[in-house]
Amino acid sequence: MRQDRPKILVIDDDPKVKWLLSEGLANYFDFVSATSGTEGLQMVTIEKPNLILLDIKMPEMSGIDVLKKLNKMDNRPEVIMLSGHDETHYVVESMKNGAAEFIKKPFDIKEVEIHINAILEQNRLKQEVTHLRTELKAKSLYDAFIGDSPKIVQVKGLVEQVADSELTVLIRGESGTGKEIIARMIHTISSRRDESFTKVNCAAIPRDLLEAELFGYEKGAFTGAHKTKPGRFEVANKGTMFLDEIGDMPLELQSKLLQVLEQQEFVRVGGITNIHVDVRIICATNRNLEEAISRGRFREDLFYRLNEITVFLPPLRDRKEDISLLVNYFIDKYNKLYQRSLSQISQSAMDQLMVVSWPGNVRQLENMIKQVVVRGDESIINDLLINQPTEPGQSSRVSSYRPDVASPSNPGNANQESYSLKQVVADAVSREEKAMISRVLTKTNWNRRKAADLLEISYRSLLYKIKEYGLNELK
Ligand SMILES: Nc1ncnc2c1ncn2[C@@H]1O[C@H](COP(=O)(O)OP(=O)(O)OP(=O)(O)O)[C@@H](O)[C@H]1O
Ligand SMILES: [Mg+2]
Known part of the structure; x- marks a missing residue:
């Protein structure tokens, strides 16, 4: 399978070097070559080699300068420097500029093979780790949100x-x-x-x-x-x-x-x-x-x-197509957390959730599903949605929780209709007040102090009204 063999670019002004390498290592690698730095740099882009063997002493541009230019490329291949001189400053310069290895000429062909293989293997592992990390990142991101x-x-x-x-x-x-x-x-x-x-x-x-x-x-x-x-x-x-x-x-x-x-x-x-x-x-x-x-x-x-x-x-009301995914995710989450086994909610319950405007967004939906799972009873959705604002034009689709329909706990039950104007006004005010308090409590996640501030009433009167209207966190 020739196409799977690593491709090595040799950049050396002495053509004998490439010849020696391809003679000795032809069974393992494919070799391409360039005899100057400029030509070599062009070939990196065209040939996309897996590794470069780079001579240091070349007439027009030195190997170190080529290496510096390579460093400006994204994902450049690893580089092994070759040199007839092993003076320390060459080695140091090479390593400082990110060469993976330094081999002195004349080289032992076996030694070159070992170095090439070690670097390619290291590279393969690095790529695998990067790949796995990216995958993991993506997975946890998509799982959590x-x-x-x-x-x-x-x-x-x-x-x-x-x-x-x-x-x-x-x-x-x-x-x-x-x-x-x-x-x-x-x-x-x-x-x-x-x-x-x-x-x-x-x-x-x-x-x-x-x-x-x-x-x-x-x-x-x-x-x-x-x-x-x-x-x-x-x-x-x-x-x-x-x-x-x-x-x-x-x-x-x-x-x-x-x-x-x-x-x-x-x-x-x-x-x-x-x-x-x-x-x-x-x-x-x-x-x-x-x-x-x-x-x-x-x-x-x-x-x-x-x-x-x-x-x-x-806001959740602008992406209602996510509601069913979220509902199922929260059912699963709270089933595990509370060792329950609620399977799913019915289509009609889901339909009810679709017309609400969700002022408390995902937190509100999550709290609701938590209660459904804990109590194992989806019918409470109906109770929980009483007085919830619905989307304009949609409220009539689900009459059971139209804001203007009085619930049993609401003051002024519709069955005992009152003709006293005073009473009608008082009832309407109470209804609105209850709805507003309930909305603000949901919005503040039942933080009573915050809710009292927002409602511009004292903390004590809020507590009193919560009791009076029979509001509680699970309702
Ligand atoms: N897309 C989502 N997937 C799963 N859970 C979500 C998602 N969005 C929100 N939640 C859950 O909803 C709750 C509220 O989320 P979060 O605390 O991040 O909201 P927030 O925008 O910071 O709200 P606030 O402005 O009130 O602080 C959390 O329990 C969170 O786990
Ligand atoms: Mg927050």
Whole structure:
């Protein structure tokens, strides 16, 4: 099988060398040759050899210069240098420029064969590892992030393209669309995958503590700073830093972050010396940063610096073709986690899921399927969907959870219709209030404090209303 034999390019101004090699090793390799560096470089592109034997002393261009030019090519073949002189500086220069081996002329043909075989084998292994790694990367990426709608395929493609670069990535999308999984995925398939992934949620840390948390502090910087403490940026050195909810970063810290992005440097709170870090930054937000900029709450220069690449995660309502895949994935996940054996949900239950507008996106769907699996009863989907907003024009298709149909737990049951205007208004208000509270609770993943803030009511009154309307996390 001649075509499978490795092809060796000999670049030597002495044609005898190629002749000697092909005489001695014709059974194992195919030889092509060039008698000058310029000719040799052209042949690399045309012949695509598996390995190059390169003479050092040639009249027009030296072997070292050819090697330097070869280094500018992508995936160049390995090079063995040949030389009648084994002066140390030739050997050193060759190795420094990435030659795989150095053989002194006159050579023993057997020795050349051994070297060629060893290098080709090493190369084969390297290629195999790279190949396996790429496959594995791709597999884990596709396994972890469910969806094959065109929008998601596009997102995955972009993630794969940018993961291995050092570009700062801004991940945007509504709550529950999967921003954090994408951030972790970018880290996992980047060359920093063996280093740490550090997540800081800018909205969860009180603003006066965030600076010390991110950048660390020196002893005595403030009351209570008994000793010097490195910040998260220092801990994340060499790895990836995921700044979640970046839209909530206080303005005064934004300039410090900009400095990290531009100079990879910062000063600890209360410190004077610059600390250098090598950190790849990924940010996420569900806020409208453009609007924050126009209100003077977010620095425009920081926005452009963070936004080298934007990954936009579409809301679930815009990629409904992914719903059934996600449902089956979550059934499987929670079957395993809770040792259940729910097989699938019925077509009619699936149809119900298709008309909802999913304000809480994949997180909301996941929570719902978790409950279905745990309770082993798909009929709860109907209950769970009561008061869920549906897509415009679709609500009438599934009358059981039209927002305007009162459920048994709703105040003002439709069967006991009231003609008192006051009562009708009160009922309508209650219905709307319940729907809104339920929506905001889902949106905040039942974070009651956050929900109370959003609803602009006190925490206590929210707790009261939750009780009054019989809302609970499983419903
Ligand atoms: N495509 C997906 N495949 C599988 N699970 C997903 C997918 N998208 C989201 N999820 C799941 O949904 C939940 C929410 O995802 P994630 O935390 O990444 O969302 P997020 O966009 O960061 O939301 P938030 O803005 O509220 O922080 C997680 O449990 C996650 O595992
Ligand atoms: Mg998140």
